[in-house]
Amino acid sequence: MENITLKRISGALGLSISTVSRALKNHPDISEATKKRVNELAEFLDYQPNINAINLRAKKNRVLGLIVPTISGFFYDFFISAVEEECRANDYTLIILQSGNDPVTEINNLSICRQNRISGLFVCLSTNTSGMTAFDKFKEADIPLVFFDKVPDGKGYNKVCIADGEAATLAAKLLLEKNKKNILSIFGNTSLSITRARQQAFQLMIASKKEVANNIQHCNSSAEAKKITDRYFSKKVCPDAVFCMSDEILIGVMKSLNELKIEIPAKTAVLALSNGFLPKLYYPEITYIETSGYKLGKLAFISMMNCIDGKTEPAELFTSSPLVEGKSL
Amino acid sequence: MENITLKRISGALGLSISTVSRALKNHPDISEATKKRVNELAEFLDYQPNINAINLRAKKNRVLGLIVPTISGFFYDFFISAVEEECRANDYTLIILQSGNDPVTEINNLSICRQNRISGLFVCLSTNTSGMTAFDKFKEADIPLVFFDKVPDGKGYNKVCIADGEAATLAAKLLLEKNKKNILSIFGNTSLSITRARQQAFQLMIASKKEVANNIQHCNSSAEAKKITDRYFSKKVCPDAVFCMSDEILIGVMKSLNELKIEIPAKTAVLALSNGFLPKLYYPEITYIETSGYKLGKLAFISMMNCIDGKTEPAELFTSSPLVEGKSL
DNA sequence: GATTAGATTGCAAAGGTTTGCGAAACTGTT
DNA sequence: AACAGTTTCGCAAACCTTTGCAATCTAATC
Numbered sequence: 202m203e204n205i206t207l208k209r210i211s212g213a214l215g216l217s218i219s220t221v222s223r224a225l226k227n228h229p230d231i232s233e234a235t236k237k238r239v240n241e242l243a244e245f246l247d248y249q250p251n252i253n254a255i256n257l258r259a260k261k262n263r264v265l266g267l268i269v270p271t272i273s274g275f276f277y278d279f280f281i282s283a284v285e286e287e288c289r290a291n292d293y294t295l296i297i298l299q300s301g302n303d304p305v306t307e308i309n310n311l312s313i314c315r316q317n318r319i320s321g322l323f324v325c326l327s328t329n330t331s332g333m334t335a336f337d338k339f340k341e342a343d344i345p346l347v348f349f350d351k352v353p354d355g356k357g358y359n360k361v362c363i364a365d366g367e368a369a370t371l372a373a374k375l376l377l378e379k380n381k382k383n384i385l386s387i388f389g390n391t392s393l394s395i396t397r398a399r400q401q402a403f404q405l406m407i408a409s410k411k412e413v414a415n416n417i418q419h420c421n422s423s424a425e426a427k428k429i430t431d432r433y434f435s436k437k438v439c440p441d442a443v444f445c446m447s448d449e450i451l452i453g454v455m456k457s458l459n460e461l462k463i464e465i466p467a468k469t470a471v472l473a474l475s476n477g478f479l480p481k482l483y484y485p486e487i488t489y490i491e492t493s494g495y496k497l498g499k500l501a502f503i504s505m506m507n508c509i510d511g512k513t514e515p516a517e518l519f520t521s522s523p524l525v526e527g528k529s530l
Numbered sequence: 531m532e533n534i535t536l537k538r539i540s541g542a543l544g545l546s547i548s549t550v551s552r553a554l555k556n557h558p559d560i561s562e563a564t565k566k567r568v569n570e571l572a573e574f575l576d577y578q579p580n581i582n583a584i585n586l587r588a589k590k591n592r593v594l595g596l597i598v599p600t601i602s603g604f605f606y607d608f609f610i611s612a613v614e615e616e617c618r619a620n621d622y623t624l625i626i627l628q629s630g631n632d633p634v635t636e637i638n639n640l641s642i643c644r645q646n647r648i649s650g651l652f653v654c655l656s657t658n659t660s661g662m663t664a665f666d667k668f669k670e671a672d673i674p675l676v677f678f679d680k681v682p683d684g685k686g687y688n689k690v691c692i693a694d695g696e697a698a699t700l701a702a703k704l705l706l707e708k709n710k711k712n713i714l715s716i717f718g719n720t721s722l723s724i725t726r727a728r729q730q731a732f733q734l735m736i737a738s739k740k741e742v743a744n745n746i747q748h749c750n751s752s753a754e755a756k757k758i759t760d761r762y763f764s765k766k767v768c769p770d771a772v773f774c775m776s777d778e779i780l781i782g783v784m785k786s787l788n789e790l791k792i793e794i795p796a797k798t799a800v801l802a803l804s805n806g807f808l809p810k811l812y813y814p815e816i817t818y819i820e821t822s823g824y825k826l827g828k829l830a831f832i833s834m835m836n837c838i839d840g841k842t843e844p845a846e847l848f849t850s851s852p853l854v855e856g857k858s859l
Numbered sequence: 860g861a862t863t864a865g866a867t868t869g870c871a872a873a874g875g876t877t878t879g880c881g882a883a884a885c886t887g888t889t
Numbered sequence: 890a891a892c893a894g895t896t897t898c899g900c901a902a903a904c905c906t907t908t909g910c911a912a913t914c915t916a917a918t919c
Contacts, residue, residue, distance in 0.1 A: 204589070206875055217899045222877065232897060247667070249644050253591070254875035257582040257904045260533070272614060273607040273807075273824075282601040285628055289639075294625055294646060299614055310618075315578050317623060338576070452811055459788075459813035482781055482811065484788035495602075535905060546869045551907065561867060583905035586874050 205248045264294045266314040266322040270302045275448045275476050276494040283498025302327040311335050321505050326351040345508030349501050360517045361501045363492045365398035368522035372490055373406035376442050383414045385433050385440035387450045390421050399446050426453025434461050445473040471529040485528035496520045534577045593623045595643040595651040599631045604777045604805050605823040612827025631656040640664050650834045655680040674837030678830050689846045690830045692821045694727035697851035701819055702735035705771050712743045714762050714769035716779045719750050728775050755782025763790050774802040800858040814857035825849045
């Protein structure tokens with residue numbers, strides 16, 4: 202079946218292409234009568250403007266890119282969900298690409314984005330990104346970048362972040378308020394800036410009460426978190442609280458505690474920084490400080506719009522992290 | 531900064547646009563010397579072919595659409611993840627849209643897809659889709675549709691599905707083998723074809739052993755599943771096994787059992803149909819029959835490629851559902 | 860030296876849309 | 890009837906790429 206184009210409509214109506222184009226755009230030059238005729242036929246023929254032609258002429262695509270280590274999980278899917286909603290509401294097309302934490306794939310994805318002539322890009326760096334040179338090309342081309350979650354160091358980049366320090370401080374405060382004396386606090390890989398920010402703030406606050414023991418541990422996976430917890434809770438004196446820096450860690454901790462049949466919060470309290478999905482799965486529901494991927498996504502889109510609207514200075518925006526009470530503290 | 535185009539390169543090299551175009555495509559008509567010159571300059575200038583111009587000329591976009599009720603969850607994100615991988619590997623761009631289970635949004639999304647001139651569309655129907663007329667337009671336009679998860683009734687559509695019957699039968703068989711006598715089986719909303727398929731197969735197999743009691747219940751949420759479980763396990767004679775049709779139901783069941791401190795599998799066994807993520811969270815790990823979103827995504831892509839390659843008859847493909855042993859049975 | 864074959868390159872059209880500018884038609888005034 | 894002033898519309902270029910066909914050039918053959 203032949204494509205419906207302006208030419209086709211103009212031919213059928215005995216008008217010029219430009220008149221049809223303007224009529225469809227409700228241009229004041231065109232008489233109401235003509236507009237009506239054109240719109241009716243366009244409707245009838247189910248005319249769809251050719252987006253390629255439009256973009257070609259306009260020299261820009263209303264397309265945003267989004268690169269993420271992986272879509273599935275407890276965090277990025279929520280982030281993507283928020284960004285997609287905003288893109289749809291603002292007439293942007295969204296292209297999502299997974300890097301799988303592979304630097305080579307990451308570079309390829311950047312290339313795909315450039316081929317697609319995106320107007321902006323959301324990026325969560327892969328864990329072992331080799332450098333920022335590939336990203337700097339976008340800056341040169343005046344394509345705004347908004348980093349989230351795993352962000353590059355240094356000024357000069359747009360970033361949206363969880364207020365890691367605040368959240369961790371709040372967590373520590375809560376534990377102190379509840380008079381916990383022997384805390385097991387588990388963090389992720391220290392090479393990540395999130396880890397450092399969260400740990401530093403947490404540590405600082407706990408240290409304000411000299412008599413409180415803070416057992417700091419690091420891990421790279423749920424399994425490692427479980428092992429650590431196993432170890433601490435097979436001692437004579439068990440921790441009276443466990444702090445989990447992330448959902449991934451929470452999984453390991455809970456598995457251990459459930460297996461060891463440690464009652465929560467009677468024997469030990471559990472507190473986590475979490476996206477909010479997992480804590481509600483457990484019994485009792487885990488008290489957590491919300492580090493919402495969804496909220497972060499909304500914020501990222503705002504930041505992107507700012508960039509596209511010409512705000513030039515790179516900005517770092519933060520989401521708030523409210524406490525969500527469960528029964529584990 | 532000015533855009534790099536073929537014209538720009540041809541000007542700089544004193545060649546014609548067509549020569550440059552062919553050189554970059556390694557056309558045999560062009561001498562090696564010229565190819566080298568062209569490629570080097572293109573590389574140097576970081577030339578990116580204008581995809582809009584290419585698509586305009588080719589009259590088709592290498593773009594696939596994907597409509598899903600929501601990205602986040604335990605299922606669709608895995609499905610999307612698989613489809614994205616395949617799209618990337620096969621040079622397709624993927625556009626993901628959420629319907630939020632709203633029929634109006636669904637229609638709008640279809641419209642967005644048409645505007646983007648997609649070459650194919652993956653669809654999971656929203657729960658209350660009003661009818662298939664909006665989708666039939668795609669058929670008329672020869673744009674292949676591949677339905678997954680929530681699929682329309684009747685022949686005439688491409689579908690990829692979990693082998694619901696097989697999976698449920700396998701589940702029932704396992705419970706019978708373990709000599710369970712009093713089973714609580716919880717299913718989702720009966721208006722969904724998945725529910726009906728799973729329930730029917732499960733019921734049939736259990737009924738083959740007359741002495742086994744099968745308590746069938748339905749629910750629309752985790753919370754409802756929890757209530758049902760609460761009720762059954764506050765009776766004098768508790769079920770010796772719980773079957774969960776889905777992850778959502780499993781969540782409610784586990785919350786109830788944990789709260790009531792019912793030991794698994796000592797007091798009662800738990801068996802689920804699941805995407806595989808949640809069962810590994812619990813202690814003990816839940817035995818499940820895998821209804822993998824990831825696998826389904828891979829299959830959907832295969833089906834899509836078949837359609838695009840001109841296979842005309844609508845086909846219904848199934849993924850297998852292997853047993854994954856946990857410690858709950 | 861003329862002819863031919865083969866290698867290499869260029870011309871021009873097409874794909875669909877937008878838009879500045881000019882042209883035509885119409886209105887109403889004198 | 891001539892004019893100005895509006896209203897309404899069309900021409901043509903530009904966005905960038907691909908490709909059938911024609912054109913040019915080189916070298917070899919008769």
